[in-house]
Amino acid sequence: MPVNILMPALSPTMEEGNLAKWLVKEGDTVSAGDVIAEIETDKATMEVEAVDEGVVAKIMVAEGSQGVKVNAVIAVLAEEGEDASSISAPIADTTASAAPVATPTPVEAVPAPVVAVPAQPIVVETLSDPDIPAGTPMVSMTVREALNSAMAEEMRRDGDVFIMGEEVAEYQGAYKITQNLLDEFGAKRVIDTPITEHGFAGIGVGAAMAGLRPIIEFMTFNFAMQAIDQIINSAAKTLYMSGGQMGAPIVFRGPNGAASRVGAQHSQCYAAWYSHIPGLKVVMPYSATDAKGLLKAAIRDPNPVIFLENEMLYGQSFDVPDIDDLILPIGKARVHKTGKDCTIVSFSIGMTYAIKAAEELAKEGIDCEIIDLRTIRPLDMDTVIASVKKTGRLVTVEEGYPQNSVGDHIAAQVVQLAFDYLDAPVVTVCGKDVPMPYAANLEKLALPNANDVIAAVKSVTYR
Amino acid sequence: MAVQKASKKPTKASRLKQTPTKSDSNFKMVAPKPSNFSEEQEFKAYRDMLDIRRFEEKAGQLYGMGVIGGFCHLYIGQEAVVTGMQTALKEGDQVITAYRDHGHMLACGMDAKGVMAELTGREGGYSRGKGGSMHMFSKEKNFYGGHGIVGAQVSLGTGLGFANWYRDNDNVSLAYFGDGASNQGQVYECFNMASLWKLPVIFIIENNRYAMGTAVSRASALTDFSQRGASFNIPGMQVDGMDVRAVAAAAEAAVAYCRDGNGPIILEMQTYRYRGHSMSDPAKYRTKDEVQKMRAESDPIEQVKQRLLESGLADEDKLKAIDKEVRAIVAEAADFAQTSPEPAEAELYTDILK
Numbered sequence: 001m002p003v004n005i006l007m008p009a010l011s012p013t014m015e016e017g018n019l020a021k022w023l024v025k026e027g028d029t030v031s032a033g034d035v036i037a038e039i040e041t042d043k044a045t046m047e048v049e050a051v052d053e054g055v056v057a058k059i060m061v062a063e064g065s066q067g068v069k070v071n072a073v074i075a076v077l078a079e080e081g082e083d084a085s086s087i088s089a090p091i092a093d094t095t096a097s098a099a100p101v102a103t104p105t106p107v108e109a110v111p112a113p114v115v116a117v118p119a120q121p122i123v124v125e126t127l128s129d130p131d132i133p134a135g136t137p138m139v140s141m142t143v144r145e146a147l148n149s150a151m152a153e154e155m156r157r158d159g160d161v162f163i164m165g166e167e168v169a170e171y172q173g174a175y176k177i178t179q180n181l182l183d184e185f186g187a188k189r190v191i192d193t194p195i196t197e198h199g200f201a202g203i204g205v206g207a208a209m210a211g212l213r214p215i216i217e218f219m220t221f222n223f224a225m226q227a228i229d230q231i232i233n234s235a236a237k238t239l240y241m242s243g244g245q246m247g248a249p250i251v252f253r254g255p256n257g258a259a260s261r262v263g264a265q266h267s268q269c270y271a272a273w274y275s276h277i278p279g280l281k282v283v284m285p286y287s288a289t290d291a292k293g294l295l296k297a298a299i300r301d302p303n304p305v306i307f308l309e310n311e312m313l314y315g316q317s318f319d320v321p322d323i324d325d326l327i328l329p330i331g332k333a334r335v336h337k338t339g340k341d342c343t344i345v346s347f348s349i350g351m352t353y354a355i356k357a358a359e360e361l362a363k364e365g366i367d368c369e370i371i372d373l374r375t376i377r378p379l380d381m382d383t384v385i386a387s388v389k390k391t392g393r394l395v396t397v398e399e400g401y402p403q404n405s406v407g408d409h410i411a412a413q414v415v416q417l418a419f420d421y422l423d424a425p426v427v428t429v430c431g432k433d434v435p436m437p438y439a440a441n442l443e444k445l446a447l448p449n450a451n452d453v454i455a456a457v458k459s460v461t462y463r
Numbered sequence: 464m465a466v467q468k469a470s471k472k473p474t475k476a477s478r479l480k481q482t483p484t485k486s487d488s489n490f491k492m493v494a495p496k497p498s499n500f501s502e503e504q505e506f507k508a509y510r511d512m513l514d515i516r517r518f519e520e521k522a523g524q525l526y527g528m529g530v531i532g533g534f535c536h537l538y539i540g541q542e543a544v545v546t547g548m549q550t551a552l553k554e555g556d557q558v559i560t561a562y563r564d565h566g567h568m569l570a571c572g573m574d575a576k577g578v579m580a581e582l583t584g585r586e587g588g589y590s591r592g593k594g595g596s597m598h599m600f601s602k603e604k605n606f607y608g609g610h611g612i613v614g615a616q617v618s619l620g621t622g623l624g625f626a627n628w629y630r631d632n633d634n635v636s637l638a639y640f641g642d643g644a645s646n647q648g649q650v651y652e653c654f655n656m657a658s659l660w661k662l663p664v665i666f667i668i669e670n671n672r673y674a675m676g677t678a679v680s681r682a683s684a685l686t687d688f689s690q691r692g693a694s695f696n697i698p699g700m701q702v703d704g705m706d707v708r709a710v711a712a713a714a715e716a717a718v719a720y721c722r723d724g725n726g727p728i729i730l731e732m733q734t735y736r737y738r739g740h741s742m743s744d745p746a747k748y749r750t751k752d753e754v755q756k757m758r759a760e761s762d763p764i765e766q767v768k769q770r771l772l773e774s775g776l777a778d779e780d781k782l783k784a785i786d787k788e789v790r791a792i793v794a795e796a797a798d799f800a801q802t803s804p805e806p807a808e809a810e811l812y813t814d815i816l817k
Binding site (some may be wrong): 162190191201209240241243244302377 | 588591593602610617620627630655659700815
């Protein structure tokens with residue numbers, strides 16, 4: 001019986017990939033373990049090996065095809081004794097579907113909204129950033145490319161800027177954020193470290209105290225818990241303890257929060273943790289524009305900056321201003337969309353839930369204002385308060401745990417600063433109060449989603 | 464393994480200048496024999512160590528009076544270590560240590576008034592009263608603190624060495640830590656990276672025999688701290704940390720080794736603190752006799768004093784005059800530290816971010 005060869009999932013977050021190259025052609029005999037193709041993902045180019053032996057009967061996806069979905073049939077293999085030439089289409093059976101389904105992601109995993117979906121989605125207009133001049137030409141760029149170019153530009157500009165971390169150099173970055181930096185800047189400025197977060201974070205802080213401008217990449221912020229003493233006790237406090245004589249101009253960056261089904265120890269949001277600490281700045285971009293403009297600002301900042309990225313956003317494309325030196329202000333929220341009925345405050349991947357919810361709510365006539373905090377510390381409460389004074393209602397959205405969340409702090413501030421303007425209690429949408437489970441259904445339950453936001457907005461608007 | 468390695472290439476020990484060597488292992492160096500100090504060196508060492516001793520005695524006194532608060536860790540007994548190390552440094556070399564730091568600051572040339580005023584938490588202190596005994600810094604004197612988390616300064620000091628390597632200058636960084644910190648994990652992470660990248664860092668382990676109240680033998684599986692770098696290809700030597708000449712000789716050899724681009728080196732300074740871990744430590748974990756014996760037989764200042772007297776370079780009167788001079792400076796510092804105003808309330812919110 002012929003066997004379908006499917007587009008493999010090569011990482012926890014992969015939904016699609018490019019079929020870079022076929023290493024076999026129709027009619028070739030392959031054995032299990034033979035490399036048959038090269039698949040390019042947003043992280044790496046991987047070789048695909050045959051699992052079964054047989055004759056390549058039909059190549060279904062041509063070399064060079066882009067955006068091939070995971071589980072799509074890419075070729076059909078005829079087993080021994082079968083007539084390969086008679087096979088021209090993938091076979092339909094229960095184990096290998098001819099209509100492949102993409103790996104679920106949190107964004108797509110949002111259950112069907114409670115409201116009826118009209119045929120034509122309403123386009124929710126996104127405001128332009130007042131810090132970007134009107135009429136600036138835009139170019140499409142992924143968050144990954146934005147982060148990469150931000151570092152490359154700053155390293156070109158300042159010889160004291162260097163990057164250090166696990167797999168940042170020869171491997172080109174575990175998530176490809178540092179791709180090509182080694183080639184351009186050499187091994188002295190793009191430094192692979194041993195797996196010793198505590199040590200290299202401390203070395204980075206020491207180098208910063210001596211006046212260099214280190215960028216420390218954590219493969220994920222989960223690993224930075226090993227280094228949190230150096231981040232807090234050394235980086236954040238030295239300026240104060242030295243009476244302003246000595247500080248640490250350093251950026252700690254890397255993916256933060258849940259990726260997709262990587263379990264409890266790799267799925268945690270540190271926004272609230274670091275935002276607790278005086279002496280740190282905490283930046284958490286959603287869009288590629290903010291990723292680029294704020295990372296460049298972080299590298300130039302004379303203070304320690306925690307730059308929390310999100311793996312799920314790395315591959316997402318945004319329009320980014322095509323200007324030479326894109327610097328955005330740290331500590332300033334961005335009104336993503338204006339609205340009159342309810343304020344939704346979010347940041348990083350939480351913005352995807354907020355935007356999706358606002359789109360759905362618009363169909364029911366609920367007009368939400370969305371604020372993307374971008375920076376968690378210093379927190380731009382002025383923008384939040386101004387919005388709450390207008391809408392009288394507030395929902396916060398984040399993936400972190402509920403107790404002492406960023407939303408909790410915002411709610412407390414709003415109660416203190418704009419109590420008389422509130423028409424309803426503040427609702428905080430957070431991740432559930434549990435370690436992240438592995439099972440797909442449980443993980444989906446643990447993470448907030450657009451429906452949670454919709455329900456929260458309805459509760460505060462009494463709808 | 465060690466033997467095979469030795470047959471292939473010269474050991475680090477043999478590459479070290481002025482080191483007669485021979486070793487139990489590849490990484491064991493024999494400390495260079497101390498050479499006699501010149502008259503000038505003897506007097507300078509005497510004076511510098513006395514500065515620290517008298518300063519610390521005064522700090523202890525002020526603590527007892529309630530003028531100094533919080534934690535206060537005195538360096539009395541260990542003066543030869545930092546005094547001897549400092550003799551080998553040149554402009555731009557960096558020093559970093561933990562919280563028993565007053566001696567290091569004075570040895571780096573920081574002003575006694577500013578240090579004492581920091582101990583009393585006053586505006587005239589190096590950190591304008593916001594750091595305290597454990598947290599002082601001087602960019603000008605290349606002193607990088609003053610750190611309260613045991614072992615953290617080792618990573619930071621390695622980072623200072625990294626900066627020298629990155630800038631391709633020939634400065635070295637001195638990272639001081641104790642026998643207690645020697646058991647912290649990040650120390651070994653940094654040994655590894657410092658050796659891997661050949662960073663110019665001298666790891667100075669001030670083995671004063673007690674990590675707070677825990678004797679070395681109760682906390683350390685390997686009590687020869689000079690060998691703590693063996694897994695990372697870092698050579699080390701044990702030095703008589705009570706003899707300032709021995710420290711100076713080791714410092715000269717280690718600094719030369721490091722400046723030459725050979726990577727890090729470990730100096731285990733065998734020393735002793737006379738006072739408790741901090742002011743609130745009754746030191747019941749050791750006998751009074753033990754302390755008395757060290758004071759009587761190995762005191763670093765007394766050793767120089769005896770040499771000065773025996774050689775005829777100084778008489779009691781001359782030494783008394785030096786002591787008087789030192790006491791005057793310390794008295795002035797103590798006076799300044801008590802008259803300097805407390806920091807303005809507005810200081811609470813300054814220096815959090817640049």
